[in-house]
Amino acid sequence: MKDLILVMGGGIIGLSCALELSRRGVNVRLLETGRCGGQASGAAAGMLAPYSENVEAPDEFFMLCRESLSLYPAWQQLVRECSGNSFEYTPSGSLYVAYHEADLLGLQSRMNWQRTCGSSAVILQGDDLFEAEPGLSRKALAALWTPEESHIYAPDFVTALKSACLSSGVDIQEELGALDLAAWEDHIEVQAASGEIFTGDQLVVCTGAWAGELSGKLGMRIPVQPIRGQICAYTWDAEQTPLNHMVFSSQGYLVQKANGTLVCGASEDIAGFDTSVTDRGIRRLLQWNKNVVPALEQAEPFHRWAGLRPSTLDGRPLIGRVPQAERVVFAAGHYRNGILLSPVTAKLAANCVEGRPLQAWQHAFRPDRFGVAAKVLRS
Amino acid sequence: MNQDTWRIGNHEMSSRFFLGTGLFPSPFVQNEAIAVSGAEVLTFAIRRVNLDAVEDDSILQHVEPEAFQFLPNTSGARTADEAVRIARLARASGLSDWVKVEISASERTLLPDPIETLRATEILVKEGFTVLPYISDDPVICRKLEEAGAAAIMPGGAPIGTGLGILNPYNISLIVEEASVPVIVDAGLGTASDAALALELGASAVLMNTPVAKAKDPVGMALAMKLAIEAGRLTYLSGRVPKKQYASASSGLEAMVSRPSSPDVL
Numbered sequence: 052m053k054d055l056i057l058v059m060g061g062g063i064i065g066l067s068c069a070l071e072l073s074r075r076g077v078n079v080r081l082l083e084t085g086r087c088g089g090q091a092s093g094a095a096a097g098m099l100a101p102y103s104e105n106v107e108a109p110d111e112f113f114m115l116c117r118e119s120l121s122l123y124p125a126w127q128q129l130v131r132e133c134s135g136n137s138f139e140y141t142p143s144g145s146l147y148v149a150y151h152e153a154d155l156l157g158l159q160s161r162m163n164w165q166r167t168c169g170s171s172a173v174i175l176q177g178d179d180l181f182e183a184e185p186g187l188s189r190k191a192l193a194a195l196w197t198p199e200e201s202h203i204y205a206p207d208f209v210t211a212l213k214s215a216c217l218s219s220g221v222d223i224q225e226e227l228g229a230l231d232l233a234a235w236e237d238h239i240e241v242q243a244a245s246g247e248i249f250t251g252d253q254l255v256v257c258t259g260a261w262a263g264e265l266s267g268k269l270g271m272r273i274p275v276q277p278i279r280g281q282i283c284a285y286t287w288d289a290e291q292t293p294l295n296h297m298v299f300s301s302q303g304y305l306v307q308k309a310n311g312t313l314v315c316g317a318s319e320d321i322a323g324f325d326t327s328v329t330d331r332g333i334r335r336l337l338q339w340n341k342n343v344v345p346a347l348e349q350a351e352p353f354h355r356w357a358g359l360r361p362s363t364l365d366g367r368p369l370i371g372r373v374p375q376a377e378r379v380v381f382a383a384g385h386y387r388n389g390i391l392l393s394p395v396t397a398k399l400a401a402n403c404v405e406g407r408p409l410q411a412w413q414h415a416f417r418p419d420r421f422g423v424a425a426k427v428l429r430s
Numbered sequence: 431m432n433q434d435t436w437r438i439g440n441h442e443m444s445s446r447f448f449l450g451t452g453l454f455p456s457p458f459v460q461n462e463a464i465a466v467s468g469a470e471v472l473t474f475a476i477r478r479v480n481l482d483a484v485e486d487d488s489i490l491q492h493v494e495p496e497a498f499q500f501l502p503n504t505s506g507a508r509t510a511d512e513a514v515r516i517a518r519l520a521r522a523s524g525l526s527d528w529v530k531v532e533i534s535a536s537e538r539t540l541l542p543d544p545i546e547t548l549r550a551t552e553i554l555v556k557e558g559f560t561v562l563p564y565i566s567d568d569p570v571i572c573r574k575l576e577e578a579g580a581a582a583i584m585p586g587g588a589p590i591g592t593g594l595g596i597l598n599p600y601n602i603s604l605i606v607e608e609a610s611v612p613v614i615v616d617a618g619l620g621t622a623s624d625a626a627l628a629l630e631l632g633a634s635a636v637l638m639n640t641p642v643a644k645a646k647d648p649v650g651m652a653l654a655m656k657l658a659i660e661a662g663r664l665t666y667l668s669g670r671v672p673k674k675q676y677a678s679a680s681s682g683l684e685a686m687v688s689r690p691s692s693p694d695v696l
Contacts, residue, residue, distance in 0.1 A: 153512060156507075157537075301480070320457075338480075
């Protein structure tokens with residue numbers, strides 16, 4: 052009999068892991084406390100932007116992001132084919148906008164290292180910049196244009212992923228309420244709020260901002276904190292100057308979607324598991340975004356929402372097998388880059404389930420890397 | 431150690447740890463790290479701040495402004511004029527009248543341009559700023575910056591973000607010896623022993639960002655650095671023993687040869 056793999060969590064990471072595993076011929080059952088894609092995945096702006104998200108240096112996290120970007124064309128095609136759904140996937144490229152002359156040094160050094168890592172970025176200034184992005188504020192001094200970055204419409208993509216999972220034979224169980232990991236040594240047992248017990252041979256933990264609930268249980272600490280992101284969207288029809296690129300600044304981003312909306316994000320709030328939208332959080336967005344696109348001065352967002360990003364202590368996701376609990380594989384804690392990192396995470400997690408080792412550089416993501424002891428010193 | 435305070439201008443401090451707010455993986459981790467560090471001075475790049483609405487800035491919104499002395503820096507500036515313009519913007523927004531002058535000559539090494547730094551320091555001191563220039567570990571230029579009115583001198587241990595530690599401890603000692611304003615070792619530190627060494631050499635404080643923010647556990651590292659800074663300071667105050675070329679038994683050679691053979695000798 053084939054092994055049964057339980058996937059805990061039906062966000063983009065859980066759905067991607069489930070799809071990848073089932074494509075490799077494994078039996079998969081996905082367990083979700085609420086509805087699939089109901090948290091950060093459905094709230095995300097869907098930017099696939101490893102260069103704009105990693106401005107300092109090409110470290111392991113950047114390598115992971117870039118590898119995932121390179122997997123996206125084939126991965127999203129697979130999701131399309133398996134699901135029969137369509138969704139927006141736009142190779143818009145990005146602009147990272149600078150307003151101070153002092154930003155140019157940083158843009159230059161960022162461009163220099165990124166051009167050795169698969170980017171063909173150039174710095175646009177003056178007429179070149181405003182020709183590329185006519186709606187951009189004339190206060191912008193320069194921008195780093197990275198043609199390789201793209202974006203996807205996350206809510207539709209997550210819906211398509213779920214359909215793809217179902218058509219590939221994944222058993223999806225939703226609305227289970229709180230899930231408790233009851234056994235993990237000889238086999239896996241997960242108990243739902245109703246008392247129903249799901250058993251399996253291995254477990255893939257994809258519980259995002261809730262991954263910290265397992266801290267201590269598996270003999271290691273799992274320092275994952277929710278960081279709330281508030282986003283708003285404007286109606287952006289044919290009368291408005293279209294935004295050709297994703298536009299990043301030090302304060303946030305703007306991205307136009309094919310459905311006639313302009314999405315502006317995002318706050319980073321310390322608010323526990325509270326997903327409320329606050330006046331202050333949205334006001335912050337409205338105050339700076341007109342410095343990027345002046346036409347927003349006259350616009351009013353029609354939609355405001357919030358999601359919880361799973362943030363780890365070092366900002367890197369937890370991907371890999373737990374040495375102290377060998378039936379458990381982690382794929383969680385993707386913070387701002389869950390949509391981008393979903394294909395590479397699915398492949399690495401599936402490799403772990405199959406018993407294949409991670410490459411040396413991928414040990415930067417080991418779920419047990421935070422150990423147990425450091426906290427004792429601090430008490 | 432409770433009474434071991436120090437001053438920049440009229441501002442009295444007990445912490446000797448200046449912490450940079452960039453590069454942290456999340457605002458939660460940043461705030462935890464700031465809390466355990468005990469830092470009283472926070473530094474950040476002015477160009478990254480939303481000066482129109484500082485209270486809504488993506489990073490500063492998470493920090494209680496009343497609880498800290500802000501030290502905005504001019505990083506990214508390549509000339510004195512640029513640095514001066516940036517400093518004026520920061521003061522006009524109400525951020526602080528302290529400024530860390532940081533003028534880089536090369537985007538690869540980010541090493542400070544001493545001539546432009548001296549010029550910017552002269553201008554900003556005249557304009558009433560409390561000026562803390564980031565500078566190379568050269569005792570001569572440090573002396574000139576002090577003469578120009580710098581409120582503290584901030585020599586780098588190594589190029590920014592390299593984590594190479596204090597590459598020339600001799601120069602740092604000389605700078606400390608000659609300075610009559612506080613010396614703050616800024617840039618290039620990598621680990622707790624580097625911070626301890628800076629204080630052992632007599633520096634008044636250290637400024638760090640990367641070694642804390644990019645550590646695997648930034649909160650744990652912030653505490654480690656705080657303890658190292660305290661240990662280094664206490665070492666400096668307590669006076670280390672001189673270095674010797676050859677062994678000398680810690681129990682004392684004379685005591686061993688003259689050990690009494692019988693109790694009644696006593």
